[in-house]
Amino acid sequence: MSAMRALRYALKSAVRTTVTVGAALTLCMGLSTSAHAAAGEFRYVNVNEDDFTLENPVNGECFLLVSGARSARNATNARASLFAERDCEGPSALVLRPGTLARFAAAVPHSVRFG
Numbered sequence: 001m002s003a004m005r006a007l008r009y010a011l012k013s014a015v016r017t018t019v020t021v022g023a024a025l026t027l028c029m030g031l032s033t034s035a036h037a038a039a040g041e042f043r044y045v046n047v048n049e050d051d052f053t054l055e056n057p058v059n060g061e062c063f064l065l066v067s068g069a070r071s072a073r074n075a076t077n078a079r080a081s082l083f084a085e086r087d088c089e090g091p092s093a094l095v096l097r098p099g100t101l102a103r104f105a106a107a108v109p110h111s112v113r114f115g
Contacts, residue, residue, distance in 0.1 A: 038078035038114040040098075044069040047108060059115030062088035068108035073101045082109035 042054040046067040054063055059078055064086060074080040074096040081092040082102075088111045096102055 036115075038076035038080075040076035042072065042074055042076055042080055042112065042114070044072040046070060054112075057112075057114050060113065062111055062113050065108075065110050065112060068110050069104060069112075070108060071101065071103045072096060072109070072112075074098055076114060078114045081113045083111045083113070084109055086110045088113045 037056040037058050039056055042057055042063075044052050044065055046052065046065065047070050048067055049070070050066070052066060057063060057076065065072075065082075069082070072080070072082065075098075077098050079098070080096040081088070082094045082096065083090060084093045084107060093107070093109050094102060
């Protein structure tokens with residue numbers, strides 16, 4: 001009887017280990033795909049006429065546009081959502097598709113998110 005109990009315990013332990021390892025692998029694979037980068041460059045000129053370039057920006061991450069963008073060119077393969085507020089808060093002010101350029105007058109965007 002105790003040999004049978006030991007066998008059941010060993011099987012339960014093996015199943016738990018397999019489930020734990022499987023869950024960890026699934027989590028790691030899921031995180032790696034969410035950190036995909038937009039290929040290319042996002043260039044902008046701020047209100048002080050300084051040039052900035054974001055190279056291969058990570059999709060889903062918010063990027064600060066230093067002093068606000070007077071113009072922006074999206075030369076990545078992803079959409080760029082521009083926001084009036086810092087930290088990509090509030091509604092998107094404009095979405096730049098890949099390969100497009102925009103110029104801004106009074107209300108300039110202060111952050112951008114790709115993807």
